[in-house]
Amino acid sequence: MFRNGVVNVADRRSIRTKTGIKQAFLTLLNNKTISKITISELTELADIGRGTFYLHYQDIYDLYSEVEQEMFTQLNRFYDESFPLNERRGVVHFINKMTDYIYHNKTLFNVLINPEDTLLTPEKFKQAFKAKILQEMIKEDHYPNQPTILEETESMFIASGVFGVIEDWIIRGMVEEPTGMSLRIEQLLLKLET
Structure with a gap:
């Protein structure tokens, strides 16, 4: 993660992506229960691909x-x-x-x-x-x-x-x-x- 005291660019992107996924998730949870949230709507709201979601999480419950x-x-x-x-x-x-x-x-x-x-x-x-x-x-x-x-x-x-x-x-x-x-x-x- 750190090289010469600097955060790796890929790690920063990963952190930013996960933050975006979590924000989208909380937005959706404000309007519906977790069992009604689909990966498709989550990834659309977070503006990422499904593959990116699965790179970080197994499913919605793993994210939760x-x-x-x-x-x-x-x-x-x-x-x-x-x-x-x-x-x-x-x-x-x-x-x-x-x-x-x-x-x-x-x-x-x-x-x-x-x-x-x-x-x-x-x-x-x-x-x-x-x-x-x-x-x-x-x-x-x-x-x-x-x-x-x-x-x-x-x-x-x-x-x-x-x-x-x-x-x-x-x-x-x-x-x-x-x-x-x-x-x-x-x-x-x-x-x-x-």
Whole structure:
């Protein structure tokens, strides 16, 4: 990919092509379910040939998987960046980054939370967030073993609550700015501490 510190031209073209395919895919997902999208209409909208699509993806579901994985990777990165900070600042930092990312990727999240397409269920978000919360709880307790039932329950409660608020925000069209949404979530979490 890199030669003498420079990105290869072919790699840049590949990245640009994949970005175009993903944008066309999200546009189509705004109007129909994934099972109704054809490779023909996707490639036409992305202005590429079918062969180019198949060079990068096996099928529509492979493309969807990559889009979903990139989103989870980014959210995990925000979480990991936020948590060598002390607990309160870490949570605030993560929620700020997460709501900002969701807000600036409205199309993606409107599509991913679409109740008609159940590929990405709220459960996947909750489970991913719960796993991160448990990881932090175990670190705080200084126990390198399995979480307790209380920690399991508490982490699911927090993950479900935070995601429920975010899901509602997405469904309502994200009319509130990300900073306002972050502040509301932070206030709700603080109420739990008292």
